[in-house]
Amino acid sequence: MMSTADEPIVRLRHPGRWVAAAVIVFLLVVFIHFVATAPKLRLDLVVGYLFEKSIMLGLVKTLQLTVIAMLVGAVLGTILAVMRLSENPVLRSVAGGYVWLFRGTPILVQLLFWFFLGTVVPQLSIGLPFGGPDLISWPTNTVITQFTAAILGLGLNEAAYMAEIVRAGIGSVDSGQREAAEALSMSPWITYRRVILPQAARLIVPPTANQTISMLKLTSLVLVIGLPELTTTAQLIYGRNFQQIPLLIVASLWYLVLTTILTVIQNRLENRMSRGVRR
Amino acid sequence: MMVEAINVRKSFGAVEVLKGIDLTVDAGEVVSLLGPSGSGKSTFLRCINHLERIDGGEISVNGELVGYRRQNGRKYELRPRETAAARRHVGMVFQRFNLFPHRTAVENVMEAPLFVKRETRAAAKQQALDLLDRVGLADKAAAYPAQLSGGQQQRVAIARALAMRPTLMLFDEPTSALDPELVGEVLEVMKGLAAEGMTMIVVTHEIGFAREVCHRVVFMDAGVVVEAGPPQQVLTNPSHARTRTFLQKVL
Ligand SMILES: Nc1ncnc2c1ncn2[C@@H]1O[C@H](COP(=O)(O)OP(=O)(O)O)[C@@H](O)[C@H]1O
Numbered sequence: 001m002m003s004t005a006d007e008p009i010v011r012l013r014h015p016g017r018w019v020a021a022a023v024i025v026f027l028l029v030v031f032i033h034f035v036a037t038a039p040k041l042r043l044d045l046v047v048g049y050l051f052e053k054s055i056m057l058g059l060v061k062t063l064q065l066t067v068i069a070m071l072v073g074a075v076l077g078t079i080l081a082v083m084r085l086s087e088n089p090v091l092r093s094v095a096g097g098y099v100w101l102f103r104g105t106p107i108l109v110q111l112l113f114w115f116f117l118g119t120v121v122p123q124l125s126i127g128l129p130f131g132g133p134d135l136i137s138w139p140t141n142t143v144i145t146q147f148t149a150a151i152l153g154l155g156l157n158e159a160a161y162m163a164e165i166v167r168a169g170i171g172s173v174d175s176g177q178r179e180a181a182e183a184l185s186m187s188p189w190i191t192y193r194r195v196i197l198p199q200a201a202r203l204i205v206p207p208t209a210n211q212t213i214s215m216l217k218l219t220s221l222v223l224v225i226g227l228p229e230l231t232t233t234a235q236l237i238y239g240r241n242f243q244q245i246p247l248l249i250v251a252s253l254w255y256l257v258l259t260t261i262l263t264v265i266q267n268r269l270e271n272r273m274s275r276g277v278r279r
Numbered sequence: 280m281m282v283e284a285i286n287v288r289k290s291f292g293a294v295e296v297l298k299g300i301d302l303t304v305d306a307g308e309v310v311s312l313l314g315p316s317g318s319g320k321s322t323f324l325r326c327i328n329h330l331e332r333i334d335g336g337e338i339s340v341n342g343e344l345v346g347y348r349r350q351n352g353r354k355y356e357l358r359p360r361e362t363a364a365a366r367r368h369v370g371m372v373f374q375r376f377n378l379f380p381h382r383t384a385v386e387n388v389m390e391a392p393l394f395v396k397r398e399t400r401a402a403a404k405q406q407a408l409d410l411l412d413r414v415g416l417a418d419k420a421a422a423y424p425a426q427l428s429g430g431q432q433q434r435v436a437i438a439r440a441l442a443m444r445p446t447l448m449l450f451d452e453p454t455s456a457l458d459p460e461l462v463g464e465v466l467e468v469m470k471g472l473a474a475e476g477m478t479m480i481v482v483t484h485e486i487g488f489a490r491e492v493c494h495r496v497v498f499m500d501a502g503v504v505v506e507a508g509p510p511q512q513v514l515t516n517p518s519h520a521r522t523r524t525f526l527q528k529v530l
């Protein structure tokens with residue numbers, strides 16, 4: 001005899017999901033077909049320019065700008081974060097004021113500011129303050145080139161954001177950790193380096209990776225001061241041949257490649273950082 | 280004399296938490312600090328290690344002033360680095376262990392010898408393994424704190440403090456955060472230390488430990504030492520009403 005308990009189970013079906021998926025796939029196919037067959041799009045140019053020499057040089061400049069600006073931002077940001085957490089009220093408010101100023105003004109304005117500094121301060125000098133004699137001096141325009149202006153603009157701005165990220169990371173470390181380190185007679189510097197910062201790093205790394213990825217694309221802003229990085233180079237080329245879309249696709253493909261590499265590195269780092277955390 | 284505290288005062292804002300504490304501890308002595316919650320036991324222990332600045336009086340460990348340098352009839356506060364150097368001979372164990380979570384048990388124990396005493400990695404590691412063996416955790420050397428029970432973590436913390444070869448050990452309620460069945464293993468390690476002649480000041484609510492192991496019991500309440508003496512006297516026959524009330528609650 002067959003009991004009702006042996007009757008087969010019928011799962012709930014979701015026909016709506018299948019319809020939606022089919023529609024999306026259909027639209028994608030239509031779009032790809034449209035793009036691939038558009039006569040004026042010139043995908044052949046995309047392939048042709050992908051490894052073109054000036055594009056490659058632009059790519060290298062973009063990488064240089066990203067790495068140097070992030071280094072400046074990370075080092076200065078860490079110093080600012082430690083200043084903000086110090087017991088000294090002067091250090092605290094100087095760091096607070098820095099963050100206020102550099103987060104509160106557009107980065108485009110900051111880039112232009114450094115670039116045009118030479119127009120109001122023609123000479124940079126080391127000497128005695130308040131009108132004392134100069135010991136050494138240089139024309140501003142030889143010190144602040146396009147590249148230094150770009151690094152100053154991007155790096156000093158980044159420092160303000162990194163300061164907040166590092167501060168939040170340090171603040172998240174349990175106060176018992178500092179106490180334990182102190183009780184083991186570690187100096188303040190060893191305490192930071194061996195106990196506080198490694199633990200703060202777990203919270204600092206993910207947002208820093210995000211910042212690096214956005215810095216990669218933020219470097220395209222140096223267009224305004226004419227530094228030939230990736231986007232500027234693409235723009236220079238389409239200024240001559242009027243093939244805007246293919247060249248913008250070339251630039252975008254490179255940004256996507258770099259972002260993908262950075263994302264892989266980010267995942268690796270986050271895995272390493274989770275040492276000792278209960279899973 | 281290992282520890283000499285004279286008229287120690289400490290305030291947090293307007294609240295005076297220590298109101299003139301006097302205490303001396305001889306080398307090899309094991310003293311337990313008893314008292315209700317909020318009576319200032321932790322604060323006093325932290326002052327001995329200069330984790331807190333005192334506002335009056337003075338404390339010396341091994342004949343050296345804690346946190347200050349005496350000169351021309353004044354006491355000059357030490358720099359953080361000097362304070363750190365002066366703490367080398369004092370080990371401390373916390374209620375909540377405070378192990379470094381990003382380092383394994385053996386790395387926790389090696390850390391201070393490596394980076395404070397600048398010992399070689401091989402020597403620091405050998406010593407750390409010996410110490411872990413001594414607290415019964417030789418097989419847990421490679422475990423991270425999160426993989427250890429509370430009792431095991433506290434034993435690693437004791438090994439970590441011993442790695443600096445302290446002559447004085449301070450314990451702040453070392454078993455209060457533990458499940459009852461884990462208290463015994465930590466007390467065993469502490470008994471072993473006492474038997475070897477380590478000078479110890481132990482804040483605890485374990486009356487059994489105080490009675491069995493300690494040479495002297497000090498009862499504190501509201502920032503003052505109410506009474507002090509051998510365990511059988513203070514614990515079985517206290518002379519103050521406040522001590523009696525407290526003991527009735529914890530026994
Ligand atoms: N960092 C601090 N800031 C302000 N008040 C504190 C601080 N540490 C302790 N106290 C206060 O000091 C008193 C004594 O605390 P504590 O020494 O921890 O007592 P016990 O260890 O005996 O329980 C309590 O009233 C506590 O609230």
Ligand SMILES: [Mg+2]
Pocket residue numbers: 320321322452
């Ligand atoms: Mg306490």
